[in-house]
Amino acid sequence: EAGVAQSPRYKIIEKRQSVAFWCNPISGHATLYWYQQILGQGPKLLIQFQNNGVVDDSQLPKDRFSAERLKGVDSTLKIQPAKLEDSAVYLCASSLQSSGNTIYFGEGSWLTVV
Amino acid sequence: AQSVTQLDSQVPVFEEAPVELRCNYSSSVSVYLFWYVQYPNQGLQLLLKYLSGSTLVKGINGFEAEFNKSQTSFHLRKPSVHISDTAEYFCAVSDLIRGGKLIFGQGTELSVKP
Numbered sequence: 239e240a241g242v243a244q245s246p247r248y249k250i251i252e253k254r255q256s257v258a259f260w261c262n263p264i265s266g267h268a269t270l271y272w273y274q275q276i277l278g279q280g281p282k283l284l285i286q287f288q289n290n291g292v293v294d295d296s297q298l299p300k301d302r303f304s305a306e307r308l309k310g311v312d313s314t315l316k317i318q319p320a321k322l323e324d325s326a327v328y329l330c331a332s333s334l335q336s337s338g339n340t341i342y343f344g345e346g347s348w349l350t351v352v
Numbered sequence: 353a354q355s356v357t358q359l360d361s362q363v364p365v366f367e368e369a370p371v372e373l374r375c376n377y378s379s380s381v382s383v384y385l386f387w388y389v390q391y392p393n394q395g396l397q398l399l400l401k402y403l404s405g406s407t408l409v410k411g412i413n414g415f416e417a418e419f420n421k422s423q424t425s426f427h428l429r430k431p432s433v434h435i436s437d438t439a440e441y442f443c444a445v446s447d448l449i450r451g452g453k454l455i456f457g458q459g460t461e462l463s464v465k466p
Binding site for chain 2: 242269271278279280281282283286293294329331333335339340341342343344345346
């Protein structure tokens with residue numbers, strides 16, 4: 239079974255530029271998550287989708303971050319404009335449904351803002 | 353609101369010695385509990401989870417954890433560690449009613465020395 243796929247794995251951009259990350263969840267998984275992991279910290283949820291609807295985006299900085307999951311499968315996370323403090327690993331994860339099911343993580347997209 | 357505290361940021365241990373990584377949580381509702389491991393430059397992998405039933409949970413790679421409701425703890429243990437267990441370990445909680453998102457602790461870096 240294929241895991242959660244993310245791209246690109248690594249990205250370096252200058253502050254005020256934009257960047258987009260793509261995620262393909264495990265086939266059949268209705269729930270998709272984007273987490274931000276800053277170096278030395280635990281992952282923090284940015285946004286959770288159930289199919290193509292948003293369940294929780296309370297910690298998404300909406301002035302610069304956006305995410306979509308138009309057809310209920312793939313998802314894209316965009317940052318525009320990027321700030322230095324956005325340097326982090328962006329982890330995509332998926333699960334069959336919500337509470338209690340195992341959440342599977344991709345390998346992450348590493349962003350460095352200079 | 354829920355929170356997770358991992359009491360040790362770094363745990364150095366010699367190979368074949370036992371280890372315990374400590375985790376305490378705070379929640380006003382019933383929760384599910386998880387331990388994830390993150391190897392360098394990789395995503396998170398589930399070690400084990402507690403949903404209900406027996407409070408002693410066994411996971412992969414010889415790890416186990418015990419849920420203690422009165423002490424709100426979920427400590428991770430292994431009787432004999434290997435060099436290959438060197439990694440970052442994250443404790444996480446999710447509640448039963450708010451969509452299943454994981455709230456992570458700050459992580460514990462386990463360093464196994466020969």
